Amino acid sequence: MNFVVALVVGLSAGALYAVIGVGLTLMSVLTRVINFSIVAVGVFGAFLSIRAVPLLVQAPPEVRTAVVVAIAVLVAATISGLLGWIEATWLAEASTTARSAVTVASLLMLISLSFVLFGSRPQPLRPLLVGPAFVAGDIAVTKVGVALLITAVAVAVAAWIVIRRTPLGVQLRAISDRQTAAELLGVNVKALQIGVWVVVGGIMGLCISIIGNTGAADATSMITLVIPGAAAALVGAFKSLPMAIVGGLLVGALQGALTAFPSITLLRDWIPIVVIILFLLWNQRKEVWDVAR
Amino acid sequence: MSLTITDVTVRRGVGPVISGVSLEVRPGEITTVVGPNGAGKTSLLEAMSGIVPIAAGSIQLDGEEISKTSRRKRSLLGLKHVEQGRMIFPSLTVRENLQLTARSKKDFDEAMALFPELEKRVDSLSVLLSGGEQQMVVLARTFAAKPRYIMIDEMSLGLAPVVFLRLVPVIRGIADSGVGVLLVEQFAQLALQAATDAVVVTGGRVSYHGPATTLLADEQLLRTSYLG
Numbered sequence: 231m232n233f234v235v236a237l238v239v240g241l242s243a244g245a246l247y248a249v250i251g252v253g254l255t256l257m258s259v260l261t262r263v264i265n266f267s268i269v270a271v272g273v274f275g276a277f278l279s280i281r282a283v284p285l286l287v288q289a290p291p292e293v294r295t296a297v298v299v300a301i302a303v304l305v306a307a308t309i310s311g312l313l314g315w316i317e318a319t320w321l322a323e324a325s326t327t328a329r330s331a332v333t334v335a336s337l338l339m340l341i342s343l344s345f346v347l348f349g350s351r352p353q354p355l356r357p358l359l360v361g362p363a364f365v366a367g368d369i370a371v372t373k374v375g376v377a378l379l380i381t382a383v384a385v386a387v388a389a390w391i392v393i394r395r396t397p398l399g400v401q402l403r404a405i406s407d408r409q410t411a412a413e414l415l416g417v418n419v420k421a422l423q424i425g426v427w428v429v430v431g432g433i434m435g436l437c438i439s440i441i442g443n444t445g446a447a448d449a450t451s452m453i454t455l456v457i458p459g460a461a462a463a464l465v466g467a468f469k470s471l472p473m474a475i476v477g478g479l480l481v482g483a484l485q486g487a488l489t490a491f492p493s494i495t496l497l498r499d500w501i502p503i504v505v506i507i508l509f510l511l512w513n514q515r516k517e518v519w520d521v522a523r
Numbered sequence: 524m525s526l527t528i529t530d531v532t533v534r535r536g537v538g539p540v541i542s543g544v545s546l547e548v549r550p551g552e553i554t555t556v557v558g559p560n561g562a563g564k565t566s567l568l569e570a571m572s573g574i575v576p577i578a579a580g581s582i583q584l585d586g587e588e589i590s591k592t593s594r595r596k597r598s599l600l601g602l603k604h605v606e607q608g609r610m611i612f613p614s615l616t617v618r619e620n621l622q623l624t625a626r627s628k629k630d631f632d633e634a635m636a637l638f639p640e641l642e643k644r645v646d647s648l649s650v651l652l653s654g655g656e657q658q659m660v661v662l663a664r665t666f667a668a669k670p671r672y673i674m675i676d677e678m679s680l681g682l683a684p685v686v687f688l689r690l691v692p693v694i695r696g697i698a699d700s701g702v703g704v705l706l707v708e709q710f711a712q713l714a715l716q717a718a719t720d721a722v723v724v725t726g727g728r729v730s731y732h733g734p735a736t737t738l739l740a741d742e743q744l745l746r747t748s749y750l751g
Contacts, residue, residue, distance in 0.1 A: 400619045404612045411610040414572055415624050415668060416598040 233490040235369050240486015241479055242375025243458075247502075248382035248478025249437050250459025251466065253430045256389055258468040260402050260426045262409075263317060264330040269456040270340040271313070272434025273449050275306025277348050279439070280355055299358065303435040309340075310431020314424040322409070322420070337453070344449035353449070357442030377440050382478065385433060386471040402426070458482075461502035464509045481505055524585050525549045526571075526602065526672045526703055531580035533563070533570045533727075539578065540566045541727045547720075548672055548703040553694065555718035555735060557711040559749055563727040564707045565607060568674045571705075572604035573597050585671070601671030607680050609657040613650035617641055620649050620660050624668035634667035637693050655686035662693060672703040679710040691717050715739045723748035 250269060257265045279302035286294040313336050321329050359373035393399040404412040405419050413419045438452065458481050465477025484505075485498040526548040533541035540563045548554045558564050569575045571582055573594030582590040589597050598604075612620055625631035635641060638659040644652060649660050658678060665673055675694070679687040687710060695717050698704045708714035715721055715735045723731035723738070723745070731738060731748035738745050 397622065400615060400623055403614045403619075404623055407612040407614050408610055410574065410594075411606060411612070412623075413595050414574075414598055414604045414606070415664070416595055417623070418595065 232368055233487065236486045236488075236490035237483055238369050238371055238486070240482045240484065240489070242372050242378070242482070243485060244462075244479040244482015245375050245378035245382055246437065246441060246455065246478070247458040247462045247481050248475040249378055249385065249433070250455060251462025251474035251478045252382050252386050252389070252471055253433060254459055254463035255466055255468050255471055255474045256385075257426060257430055258326075258463070260393075260406050261314070261317070261423045262326045262329060262406070263333060264326070264460075264468065265313075265430070266330065266333045266456055266460075267313065267337040267340055268310075268333075268430065268434055269438070269459065270337050270344075270453045271306045271309045271431045272302075272436075272438040273452045274309055274340060274344065275302040275304070275431075275435035276355055276438035276442075277344070277353050277449060278302070278305050280353060295358065299436065299439045302439045303432045306435025306438075307428045307432035310434070311424055311428040313431075314427025317427075318420040318423045337456075341450060341453060344453070348449050350448055350450070352443060355438075355443045357444050358440045372444075374441055374444055378437060379479075381433070381437060381440070382475050386475060389471060398422075458485075458502040461505040461509075464506055467509075467513070477505070525583075526585075526705070527583045528567075528571060529581045529583075531567070531570060531582065532578045533566050533575060534578045535566060535575065539727060541570065541724075543580070544724065544727075544729050545580075546705075546722050546729070546732065548705045549719075550671065550703045551698055551701050552719040553698045553704040553706055553717050554720040554722065555711075555714045556705065556707045556722045556724055557709065557714060557749075558724035560709070562724045564724055565676055566727075567724065568604060568676050568705070568707055571674060572602065574604075598668075601669075603665045603668055603670040603673050605661055605665050605673060605675040605678070607677035609654060609661055609681070611649040611652075611657045611660050613648065615649055617645045617647060617649055617652070617660055620664045621667050624664050626669070630667050630669060634663040637663050637666060637696070654681055655683070655689070658682060658686070658690060662690065662697075666697055666702075670702055672705065673697065674705040674707070676707045677709065678706070679708060679713075684710075687713065711745065712739070725749060 253268050254265060257263055279298045282298055282301050286297055317329055317332060321332060357374055359377055361373055362370035363373045363376040364371055393402055401417050402422060404417060405422060409419055461481050462478035463474050465480065466473030481502055484501045488498040489495045529545045530543045531541060532539050532543060544567060546554065556564050566575065570577045577590055581588060584600055584602055589600065621631050621634055625634060641656065641659055644656065649657060652660065678690060691713055694704055706714055706718065715738055718735035721733065721735035721738045722729055
């Protein structure tokens with residue numbers, strides 16, 4: 231495959247990693263949690279929404295699509311909100327490690343449940359957008375890739391505006407800084423944190439609906455997209471939204487570039503892990519041995 | 524009308540850190556709680572604001588029982604807790620710290636008027652301020668919320684005495700505006716001078732409860748109370 235074409239194809243996948251990275255970064259900054267189940271709730275929402283398709287055969291295609299996507303967003307937001315409620319109710323004072331560990335438990339629970347509900351067979355989840363957005367020579371950029379990149383940038387910009395320019399953002403930053411102090415001033419910490427979970431869950435439901443089964447068709451394969459997403463978030467140190475987007479595109483581009491070399495193309499699945507390890511090594515470069523330990 | 528706690532016991536770990544403590548804070552007055560390190564003063568305030576639950580006793584805010592009320596609800600009822608350690612929000616500017624609690628521009632302006640020296644730093648990140656300025660932000664932020672009662676924990680911690688001297692008249696002014704103030708301090712002399720009532724807590728129990736002037740005038744009594 232032409233190297234540039236492979237790179238662009240990789241960037242399309244990278245756009246999805248970017249959205250996941252942005253979602254993970256938002257949750258880390260605003261709710262003190264690394265949410266390992268972030269993709270799983272989106273997959274659940276999207277896969278459950280397929281069950282509504284037979285009920286909508288009489289409806290016009292546009293209405294059917296809109297309803298299915300709305301169900302996906304709603305289900306994902308609800309599951310995510312439920313997880314957020316658990317965290318905010320019983321783990322409000324817990325450390326980031328403990329809060330994140332709970333999301334690993336919920337991830338495992340959702341994987342188990344996906345086997346029960348969807349099995350291991352591919353699901354007929356049609357992508358929301360089909361075909362190329364534009365073609366330049368040999369290079370075709372898919373609508374899905376463009377839509378996901380726009381989503382990633384839009385979410386990051388919207389989050390920046392809300393966080394930096396609104397009274398709600400002042401409250402969100404306050405609870406991010408000192409949760410108990412904010413609560414003692416009357417800030418509704420629990421509602422705000424659950425709100426963040428709901429919004430991020432809804433975004434994930436939308437993104438999985440956009441890509442459909444173009445990336446992977448079974449639930450478990452889709453859920454593991456959280457790994458490259460985490461690599462993207464790590465590039466921004468789980469703090470920077472723009473760097474999470476850059477990280478996602480970087481991981482996707484590297485994966486794409488490797489497919490241009492058939493002898494090593496299987497190594498593309500290692501890219502997220504390599505990025506994670508490189509980031510951790512880079513992050514530790516100035517640590518003094520005894521201080522770091 | 525008062526913030527009243529009666530026979531409050533607080534347990535942490537295996538045993539009680541506060542046993543059967545009672546006190547009253549009236550609007551417009553300062554009640555000072557003094558005592559040695561580890562006496563349970565901070566635990567007492569944390570129990571009153573709802574950070575830790577009480578094991579026994581009652582907490583009443585203007586006649587309403589609030590011992591089972593959430594810490595947020597207590598705050599919304601007008602009970603504000605200024606924790607020790609200058610709890611600014613580092614990622615917020617001075618203005619945003621105050622906007623977090625001020626319901627109107629009038630509330631914001633009145634709070635800023637307490638510390639005119641903050642005017643020139645109003646758009647600076649609060650984490651970049653000096654320790655004294657950060658404590659001013661915390662006090663102004665609390666006052667901007669128009670509280671009925673303020674509980675201030677170890678305001679002098681980590682501050683130069685001259686800075687503490689700057690803050691005490693402001694607290695006096697806040698009390699004069701009708702707010703009940705519960706001041707926990709190790710800087711006993713200065714805190715007692717500003718107070719109407721004094722409570723000495725030693726080993727989780729009250730060893731003195733009475734007029735602050737009596738305690739100030741009798742050094743032997745103060746020393747005896749400190750030793751329990």
